[in-house]
Amino acid sequence: MNEEIIQIKGLTKRYGYGDTESFALKDFDLTIRRGEFIMIMGPSGCGKTTLLNIIGLLDRATSGEYILNGEDVAGISSRRKARLRAKKIGFIFQNYNLIQDLSVLENVALPLVYINRPRTVRLKNASDTLRRFHLQEREYYLPSQLSGGQQQRVAIARAIVSDPEIILADEPTGNLDSRASIAVMEELKSIHEEGNTIIMVTHNPALTVYATRVINMLDGQINTDIKTVADQNLPQKIEVKRTRGKAKRTRKSNKGRKN
Numbered sequence: 353m354n355e356e357i358i359q360i361k362g363l364t365k366r367y368g369y370g371d372t373e374s375f376a377l378k379d380f381d382l383t384i385r386r387g388e389f390i391m392i393m394g395p396s397g398c399g400k401t402t403l404l405n406i407i408g409l410l411d412r413a414t415s416g417e418y419i420l421n422g423e424d425v426a427g428i429s430s431r432r433k434a435r436l437r438a439k440k441i442g443f444i445f446q447n448y449n450l451i452q453d454l455s456v457l458e459n460v461a462l463p464l465v466y467i468n469r470p471r472t473v474r475l476k477n478a479s480d481t482l483r484r485f486h487l488q489e490r491e492y493y494l495p496s497q498l499s500g501g502q503q504q505r506v507a508i509a510r511a512i513v514s515d516p517e518i519i520l521a522d523e524p525t526g527n528l529d530s531r532a533s534i535a536v537m538e539e540l541k542s543i544h545e546e547g548n549t550i551i552m553v554t555h556n557p558a559l560t561v562y563a564t565r566v567i568n569m570l571d572g573q574i575n576t577d578i579k580t581v582a583d584q585n586l587p588q589k590i591e592v593k594r595t596r597g598k599a600k601r602t603r604k605s606n607k608g609r610k611n
């Protein structure tokens with residue numbers, strides 16, 4: 353069975369003190385296995401983005417425990433945290449967050465800077481990833497020259513270019529029409545089928561058909577947590593091995609694997 357890659361225990365995020373004290377997360381517990389596709393729903397302000405930002409090492413909890421790949425996040429330096437984030441985690445945002453004066457290709461290549469890939473390798477890997485999303489003929493466009501759906505698919509390419517195993521998506525279809533939303537969801541589906549773990553926030557209940565687990569939050573806590581795919585049926589991780597810049601995908605058993 354796929355291992356637990358995220359273990360969160362008693363996590364609390366507090367803002368303010370005394371009269372202004374409020375809790376974005378309250379004594380929050382969550383265990384996530386590799387290969388889960390989790391959708392997080394719940395009313396505005398219930399703590400969804402806060403949770404995603406803490407999981408993605410962009411923010412830290414006030415108290416509680418967060419173990420990522422067997423490692424207690426509290427104990428690691430901010431430098432190592434940044435490296436861990438670059439290697440293990442891909443982010444997708446509602447408003448795409450592309451850099452407007454960089455080309456599509458340079459945007460997708462950007463995460464590889466943080467894991468010290470040489471420029472030629474960066475551009476090659478970015479180009480290969482864009483091909484997968486059928487966007488290679490737009491490599492030299494600027495983001496503003498693309499539709500919203502295309503920009504979000506570029507953002508997905510950027511999120512997976514370094515082959516992270518955890519993809520965090522905060523309302524990735526929030527700005528898209530239903531056709532573009534489906535295109536984005538189909539891309540996320542294929543990334544998930546390669547054994548990657550996806551945690552996505554959405555307000556759209558129709559999208560939960562893509563999930564293996566749906567978590568409803570309320571006031572910084574889990575209200576309901578429903579698995580629609582049993583743990584033993586989650587996809588196995590496909591290792592992407594790059595030989596001379598070519599991506600080669602092989603399915604690998606997780607048995608006995610340590611990270």
Ligand SMILES: Nc1ncnc2c1ncn2[C@@H]1O[C@H](COP(=O)(O)OP(=O)(O)OP(=O)(O)O)[C@@H](O)[C@H]1O
Pocket residue numbers: 367368375376394395396397398399400401402403
């Ligand atoms: N920097 C901050 N200072 C004070 N309170 C904050 C801060 N950031 C978030 N909060 C509060 O934490 C709570 C959770 O916010 P969060 O952004 O996680 O909600 P959300 O579930 O993502 O909402 P939405 O669906 O609107 O995006 C909210 O009550 C919010 O006001």
Ligand SMILES: [Mg+2]
Pocket residue numbers: 400401402522
């Ligand atoms: Mg939010």
